[in-house]
Amino acid sequence: MTTTGSPFAADYQPDPRRWKALAVCLVVGFMTLLDVSIVNVALPSIEQGLGASSADLSWIVSGYALTFGLVLVPSGRVGDARGRKTTFLVGLTLFVVASAACGFATGPGMLVISRLIQGVAGGILSPQVSGLIQLLFRGAERGRAFGMFAATIGISTAVGPLLGGILIQLGGAEHGWRWVFFVNVPIGIVAFVAATKLIPARPAESKQPLRASSFDPLGVVLLGAGVVTLMLPLVQERQWEGSGKWLLLVVAAILLAAFWFWERRQARRGHQQLVDLSLFSLRSYSLGCVIALVYFAGFTTVFFIYTLYVQQGLGYSALMAGLAVTPFALGSAVSAKIGGNIVERVGRKLVIIGLVLVVVGMVGTVVASLLVPGQNVGFAAAFPLLIAGIGSGLTISPNLTLSLDEVPVTKAGIAGGVLQTGQRIGSAAGIALVGAVFFAQVAGTKGDWARAFQLGLSTAAVLVLVALAVGLADHVASRREQQRASA
Template sequence: MNKAGQTEQPTAPETPLLPDAPGSDPKRWLALTVLLVATFMDLLDSNIITVAIPSIQRDLGASAVAVQAMTAGYTLSFAVLLITGGRLGDIFGRKRMFLTGVAGFVVASALCAAAQNTEMLVASRALQGLAAAVMVPQVLALIHVTFAPQEIGRVVSLYASMIGLAVVSGPVVGGALVEWSPLDLGWRSIFVVNLPIGVAALAGAWKWMRESNSPHAQRLDIVGMLLATVGLLLLMLPLTLGRELGWPVWSIVALVAALPVIALFVVHQRHKTRTDGSPLVSLSLFKVRAFGAGIGVQLLFSAIPAGFFLSWTLYLQGGLGWSALHTGLTAIPFSVCVPLVGGLAVRKLSPLYGRYCLVAGALSMLAGIATYAWAADRLGPDITSWHAVPSMILLGSGMGLLMPPLTTLVLREVTPQEAGAASGIINATGQLGAALGVAVIGGIFFSALAGNAGPQADRVLPAHRAVARQAAEVKGCATDALGQDDLAKVPPSCTALTAKSGPGNLEAIGSALGEIRTKTFVATYSETLYWAAGCLVPVAGLLFLLPHHRVRRQETA
């Protein structure tokens, strides 16, 4: 298979195209629209439920454990089955599995909207994740086998921009739907909105998408599927729930147990390759430098945006009291820059400068995170959305310079018959990296939040003379409230403080606690961002392991 961007390679293949190799499908751009809409629907749904949780708790009486299960159920069922979903497309047809996944997603969304209790909602969310795991891997696979090499970069930049748009618009769309409550549906509207979108995607895919699968007969690797599922579950479950549960013993045991299971999976895949040539994952993919190194970079890189946006949302909404809509609108510069810069990167910059384009992206994101940390620390609670614009532009531009060219590079030398499996690995790596980022950067944030509460109380309380006699109790309340995993809970120390305070003193106490909370969040956020920026340094270093594909200037003109 010819390598795109290699000037010494002939412009036409010397051997006939494989049955599912890219061809001049006249409907491919219409099919791409369907794929992007499905991608947006999946990512939106994974983020949209966050702002609806209070309404769900009031309506269904959901406990804290049930709330965790609603979010973790989707993430876990999605992440652990992505590799299997990709291989199913290679074997049974990518269009067929895409249609199956979208149909399942629509049905699961309807069940979520109709849920009468938390058990039904949790089960329906898990079913949504399962359907998404069948649907999502087909997206990159179909892109890879449908578009010509010279078109892949532009298409992947659109794919990356859709990811960025969905991530930041989830809270905005969710907040608007819950607040406006169309047809008096309340929180159920966040799931009902998937129904017309999913039906339209089904119709479009049926009409415009052509079928493709691996040209070589393959068998379903049941043992490999089970080992991959168990191994990823042992990794993802503690990373998803460990911090919120206080890292119980079972979470550490699961992380340790994941290693031998993954090792056994690798041994089985080698055996399967030798015996019948039908492994779940072709390990030869990782011998390709662009794929192996690119997957490693993606694992670490995916952790940064996930951790950043988690701490950013907590800081703005939990610390500064911004609404979900205000928070989402602040990210508009980021959402705009990802597709604009991404398109430029894959068409011009990456072909001309190779991996230096990706390094520039990592450094731009580092600068964006560092400048946001500086602005948050300097301006404190007086920061506005306008102050965030330069940092968001740097962040969006950096992601545009890095993510689309990286995905293009990872897919560059993947053969069409491995497109589904490769897509599943890419998506699973992104999910694992995001979970790692949330666990590590989220852990840093909450640890720093607990540590900063006391010192900030010592700075704030001397100025609040009205609560001088209760300064120790106020400090204890603030420290307990900000030192717990669930920041919405009211600790006993705060309940006791309120109970023994007179009506005239409650306002003064509330004012002192509010100032302590705000300043603690500001200090914690700045500290966390400097750690996140530092994490981009090894990412930039790993980028030099990637092959340095470049073409002559006249070929990119």
């Protein structure tokens, strides 16, 4: 297994500040990813405090995800070209300002606009984190660092409802939602000061110019338009009635195909590409992207439908709903650290083991809701959710490490941006699909939330099984290549 990640690995000198710099990156990564899920439990408080409509609430949630996914790839390119420290600090400043604006919002419109800007800032920051890990670490250390990053992803997604519930409980029903955003401000300021001292700057002579011609402006437009038209009908699936919205998927396919052909044309002419398509010739990277996309389509929907089920179906408070998903977060945190430490030795088999555990945990959660219906389902589902969380930590962390392992350090930002764009699209698609199954069952059975949850979670488990099939196919192909090479 390759662990260099760069043709210049022989010149690599470990930075003595690398672990402290990683801590700063993980805090910021946690903060940006937390805002994907923490707002869900705050929606009733926002509706009460600001008089927001259902359309406003939808954009408060989906607008963040949309702009986050939109800027991931271009910001990864900027970080590769101009230095990740500078890009990181710009993104962090914007995120803190936007978070404060969200907290001070005087109406739904101001909150929606601030959330859109906050999503842009999160999308700027996220690929810099993976790029900095590529830059600062090599070999087994990189696996451990990515393990910690993957644990951060898993914990931030799972702990969001719990933290949101605690803040709302402390701040009160009317204004508690404001603290969901204000909490980012002091953390972001401290992280900014630490980042200026701990994150290494790129030498000026190694920076690439960012003239318009070198940034592939048509590629930016085609990819941005393709991502927007792909994600819009997914994130707005419940708000836009009728089937006409799905025509945007056809438009998205055309735009993304045009982007692909344009990037190939740029490569043939020796011009600057937004995305170096040669990255997809690395099997570890291309298959890792597919696994991430499909897995996130199944994994993130667990929290979406479970918190809805226990809050609206069983009457749990926001705090109790957050506590109900805590076992998943705990399992993911522990196993991601372990997975990062052993992925160099075990390889893709570790991802397969993780996916199997996630499926087992999901099925176990469905069985628990059947055997122990009613208010006690939170206790009955705790153990299978713990198993699913352990599997998730063994999936996200090793898959992230393996996907970026052979990517040159100079392309780490753009590679991380593409990978995370796939994760965001997968999450939106999974929520649209599983949410459609869930709400159709609620409507069809006149409020049978338990049945809706069981069917929705079963659908999510099928998506994870698809990711497992991709992982198995990769493992079998690798074994055959090794056998042919030895023969």
